[in-house]
Amino acid sequence: MSTAPDFSAKVAEALAKRAAQTCSNPACRRPTSAPHSEDSKATNLGEAAHIKGARPGSARFDPTMTDEERAAPSNGIWLCCVCAKRIDADPTQSTVELLVGWKKQHEAWVAAGQPSEGAATREVIVTGGGIGGVISNEGPGVAMEVTGSPGQVAERIHVDGRGIGEIVTNTGAGTAKVVRSSGATAASEVKVTVNQPVNVAAGLISGIAILVCDRCKTQFHASKVVQGFAGDREPRVQVKCPVCGWQTSV
DSSP, X not given: OOOTTSOOHHHHHHHHHHTTXXXXXXXXXXXXXEEOSSTTOEEEOEEEEESSOSSTTSTTOOTTSOHHHHTSGGGEEEEEXXXXXXXXXXXXXXXXXXXXHHHHHHHHHHXXXXXXXXXXXXXXXXXXXXXXXXXXXXXXXXXXXXXXXXXXXXXXXXXXXXXXXXXXXXXXXXXXXXXXXXXXXXXXXEEEEOOSOOSEEXXXXXXXXXXXXXXXXXXXXXXXXXXXXXXXXXXXXXXXXXXXXXXXXX
């Protein structure tokens, strides 16, 4: 039996319907309803999660709220089971402001009639700061190769709030990263969701520089591609001189 700060079945149903039975995390958006082995049933994979915690000690608990306010629809967000656990496991990153932004953005997305995103063969998700990864090539060959599966997006990189999706650098004769669709619906998707003040936001930043090594004075070319960025200034990364290995910022 539900206690006062918990959502009633009616409120949970309303939150699920307002979210179109889809996870409200813009970097996820998994369907939260699935077929059951019995024709007359469906499997629920979603959860009405509290934006501000239901009880003392829970994530984002606000002691100034009443139990009625904690159980109100305005304090709820519909998420898949995985994202519901994730936001409570790391409340420092999953702030009240972030979740309110997710909910507002998702309900607008549903109201606009947008279809659910398909699966991706490779996904890089950065939320609230940090960097998804750095791929560097310093010689011949290919450092990373991504081949999409039929019906999927080969690669999806998503930055939510602020952070760096992925930095790809190349100083060698080969290629740092190759993405092939091979029957996928798209080769690469990059999405940046800005829900807090930043100076720079971009889906793609690329450039080629001619560098001179500080140690051996060798002149060499270096390319840098930033896939997905939201922050205060364009990110820089260290690359190695192809002759002596000395690191230089680009």
